[in-house]
Amino acid sequence: MSEALDPTPYDALLLLSFGGPEGPDDVVPFLENVTRGRGIPKERLKEVGQHYFLFGGVSPINDQNRTLLDALRKDFADHGLDLPVYWGNRNWAPYLTDTLRELVQDGRRRVLVLATSAYASYSGCRQYREDLAAALATLRDEGLAVPRVDKLRHYFNHPGFVRPMIDGVLKSLADLPEDVRDGAHLAFTTHSIPTAAADTSGPAETHGDGGAYVRQHLDVAALIADAVRAETGVDRPWQLVYQSRSGAPTSPGSSPTSATTWRSGTRPVPRPWSWSRSASCRTTWRSCTTSTPRPRRRPRSSACRCAARPPSAPTPGSPPPSANWSWSVPPPRAGAR
Known part of the structure; x- marks a missing residue:
């Protein structure tokens, strides 16, 4: 020990x-x-x-x-x-x-x-x-x-969170028939939330459309896709998709959904997908x-x-850091942005 x-x-x-x-x-x-x-x-x-x-x-x-x-x-x-x-x-x-x-x-x-x-x-x-x-x-x-x-x-984007998902994708790809394995696309699925909730998860001017919720999912999906490419030698198309819609039925939610992605006819030849749950x-x-x-x-x-991402945090697509950082903020104030 x-x-x-x-x-x-x-x-x-x-x-x-x-x-x-x-x-x-x-x-x-x-x-x-x-x-x-x-x-x-x-x-x-x-x-x-x-x-x-x-x-x-x-x-x-x-x-x-x-x-x-x-x-x-x-x-x-x-x-x-x-x-x-x-x-x-x-x-x-x-x-x-x-x-x-x-x-x-x-x-x-x-x-x-x-x-x-x-x-x-x-x-x-x-x-x-x-x-x-x-x-x-x-x-x-x-x-x-x-x-x-x-x-x-x-x-x-912590290595202990990302690595098991990398391993899961690699295992799913290995389970595919060899003749379709290299052509498989990757779909990263997560919980859909109302777009209004996503937009207030972090400032759009910093994180882009969908706020921090979408940006963080895109970041970890990119980390996984990059690692899978490095370990397989194959550059695969990937997409972030959503499931388990929440909120009022009339409120628009995160899209595309996993179901519409699965049924999508936008590609002339249907391709196998490898799915990764980002949670x-x-x-x-x-x-x-x-x-x-x-x-x-x-x-x-x-x-x-x-x-908010601290200055030393990884940028999208970069390897997650190996060293810790630490900072604190006070509790939320009612009405505070």
Whole structure:
């Protein structure tokens, strides 16, 4: 074992995730948590819930987080890192507020937060920070000591996040028949969000159309495509496509969709596609700090300031950096851009 690592000033790591139902009876209550305050009829939630019922009412996210927790704890122990790991969710048990209360009762005062969301957007960054601030406010109202909470930065281009997707693409290509392998195109799929939400994920003048949400996905797709080209010697066409549309039916969402890409007749000869899911839960670097509770109110702009690329960050298509950077920003202010 290498020399023991010192986690100072942190005395705990909090894995913060979205949460999901773990049985049919959980589905509608879970969706009510997700959509609380939006006035969505229960009948509509039951309709949406059919997607979960197809899989027995169980989302895979909780078991994936349990696996990640076990891996983190083992990795910390293997490297002599004495840092307890806790788990809290925004929308299902174990709930964030309950977990933070447990942290405080265990004497934790400086907490590092790993959110299972790699990209910038209101729901992928700022809302996590708002939920952290709201949970801290609840603890303060209960008379408990409020710990300082530091949120890790977006990790979309971290080597530990990118490399498994490179390996997945290479394996998918190897599984294709040899006579079509070199002609295969690459499609990188991710969650569709309303275009209005994407546009406020980071300034368009810095990131282009679709804000930081689209730019970051294009960056990681380019990193994967470049690595696949380097390892196979084949320069393949690739495209970023979207799935799992969210938002109101009347609101335009990110496009093109994975379905339209699959059915596309724009090419005279249909070609095989290799698909890569641009989502996971891995990180190393710190970004945002939330130590003072703020009002839970959706700001005019949903851009999370930790979405801004620091000067040393990689440019699109460049290899991800091997060294860490670290910076902090204050919690979001209601109405702040």
